[in-house]
Amino acid sequence: MDRIRIVGGNELNGSIPISGAKNAALPLMIASLLTDGTLTLDNVPHLADVEQLTRILGNHGVDYSVNGRREAQDSAYARTVNFTAKNIVDTTAPYELVSRMRASFWVIGPLVARMGEARVSLPGGCAIGTRPVNLFIDGLRALGAEIDIEQGYVNARAPRGLVGNRYVFPKVSVGATHVLMMAATLARGQTVLENAAREPEVVNLAECLNAMGARVSGAGTPTIVVDGVATLSGATHHVIPDRIETGTYAMAVAMTGGDVILEGARAELLEAALEAVEQAGAEVTRLNSGIRVRRNGAGIRPVDITTEPFPGFPTDLQAQFMGLMTRAGGRSRITETIFENRFMHVQELARLGAKITLSGQTAIVDGVERLRGAPVMATDLRASVSLVIAGLAAEGETVVNRIYHLDRGFERLEEKLSGCGAVVERLSE
Numbered sequence: 001m002d003r004i005r006i007v008g009g010n011e012l013n014g015s016i017p018i019s020g021a022k023n024a025a026l027p028l029m030i031a032s033l034l035t036d037g038t039l040t041l042d043n044v045p046h047l048a049d050v051e052q053l054t055r056i057l058g059n060h061g062v063d064y065s066v067n068g069r070r071e072a073q074d075s076a077y078a079r080t081v082n083f084t085a086k087n088i089v090d091t092t093a094p095y096e097l098v099s100r101m102r103a104s105f106w107v108i109g110p111l112v113a114r115m116g117e118a119r120v121s122l123p124g125g126c127a128i129g130t131r132p133v134n135l136f137i138d139g140l141r142a143l144g145a146e147i148d149i150e151q152g153y154v155n156a157r158a159p160r161g162l163v164g165n166r167y168v169f170p171k172v173s174v175g176a177t178h179v180l181m182m183a184a185t186l187a188r189g190q191t192v193l194e195n196a197a198r199e200p201e202v203v204n205l206a207e208c209l210n211a212m213g214a215r216v217s218g219a220g221t222p223t224i225v226v227d228g229v230a231t232l233s234g235a236t237h238h239v240i241p242d243r244i245e246t247g248t249y250a251m252a253v254a255m256t257g258g259d260v261i262l263e264g265a266r267a268e269l270l271e272a273a274l275e276a277v278e279q280a281g282a283e284v285t286r287l288n289s290g291i292r293v294r295r296n297g298a299g300i301r302p303v304d305i306t307t308e309p310f311p312g313f314p315t316d317l318q319a320q321f322m323g324l325m326t327r328a329g330g331r332s333r334i335t336e337t338i339f340e341n342r343f344m345h346v347q348e349l350a351r352l353g354a355k356i357t358l359s360g361q362t363a364i365v366d367g368v369e370r371l372r373g374a375p376v377m378a379t380d381l382r383a384s385v386s387l388v389i390a391g392l393a394a395e396g397e398t399v400v401n402r403i404y405h406l407d408r409g410f411e412r413l414e415e416k417l418s419g420c421g422a423v424v425e426r427l428s429e
């Protein structure tokens with residue numbers, strides 16, 4: 001299993017190209033199930049989760065080609081990928097495939113909308129809380145699907161098609177918003193989704209659906225209105241830059257000091273996180289072509305944060321910010337409100353010398369003057385990169401084990417960091 005070795009202590013200086021967003025690419029790829037036309041996505045990141053979803057879609061009959069070729073090119077940064085679901089050959093998403101990535105459950109929406117049936121295994125994914133699927137089921141039922149759960153599978157049927165309705169999410173959910181928005185595009189009549197997720201990835205999906213001929217309005221606000229159409233067509237669509245990758249590298253620079261341009265990043269996708277980085281003592285400059293992050297001389301200041309749905313501070317940057325706060329000059333409080341059990345990085349950060357105590361959903365971080373390198377274990381996608389951030393500022397060598405978690409969501413991490421002067425290398429076995 002691959003590991004990452006880091007020797008801490010260097011500043012980061014230079015530029016880092018920001019990849020297309022994983023969390024935008026995944027639902028966009030799934031939207032290809034809604035049409036027999038070709039959906040062309042550009043700026044698709046080359047990540048394990050994208051490869052896994054490509055396999056899952058292939059199982060349903062989706063044909064794909066990368067930059068005009070059948071197979072993926074290992075070295076391409078931003079890839080253009082064509083997905084064509086001309087014939088859906090199978091409406092079952094089996095356990096073996098879905099259990100490895102939670103987002104693959106989302107195929108349930110397009111499949112039941114277009115084919116009138118779907119049989120999808122209950123999902124797996126990062127071990128960060130119970131992550132139920134009740135909102136998907138309630139929402140699809142509101143659109144007229146009959147749903148039962150047996151032997152670990154959700155069976156959804158709508159033989160005469162879905163019917164538009166009003167559905168109020170009792171809790172904000174990114175995935176359930178994606179799924180109901182996709183399903184509603186092919187429902188008869190109007191669907192109104194209230195208390196919808198406002199994340200930029202939802203907006204990106206809505207724009208793509210509209211390019212395919214859907215009639216979606218209000219994405220980015222809590223109320224999304226979808227007027228159903230009979231069929232959708234192919235389209236070409238651009239994946240937005242990854243705001244979580246952007247925030248991660250901004251926090252890495254705030255941690256090590258230095259001066260880095262995050263090329264292609266868009267500040268409006270992560271203002272809450274950038275403000276926290278600024279409060280922590282880094283200088284953030286919003287450029288047309290990206291974001292410049294600098295910290296020279298001044299120490300890291302403690303900042304309290306609470307995770308919230310967009311536009312609040314994202315839960316996917318909570319671990320990284322905690323990594324930064326381990327070296328702040330004082331005490332900070334980090335409160336997680338989206339997921340229970342999303343503090344598994346605390347124990348690993350402690351192995352590097354961090355002082356963190358947990359009190360319910362809040363981590364109290366007492367900044368220390370120095371961290372010391374140690375072997376640590378990646379426990380989930382975002383937690384693992386917080387260990388990299390801490391390792392960059394720790395004295396000596398840090399080895400992060402189980403980095404397959406990192407490969408799910410960070411494209412060429414070691415290359416991007418070492419290009420800016422960090423000592424980071426992949427140890428392959």
Ligand code: UD1
Nearest residue numbers: 023103131132133134135136172173174175176316338339
């Ligand atoms: C997406 C992101 C993930 C991010 C999360 C929150 C992708 C591929 N993943 O995950 O990186 O951390 O948004 O920003 O885009 N919930 C229910 N019932 C449901 C569905 C969700 O109770 O049926 C709960 C979850 O347990 C959680 C909360 O709602 O407590 C928010 O989860 P949700 O927004 O659905 O997360 P994902 O879409 O899975």
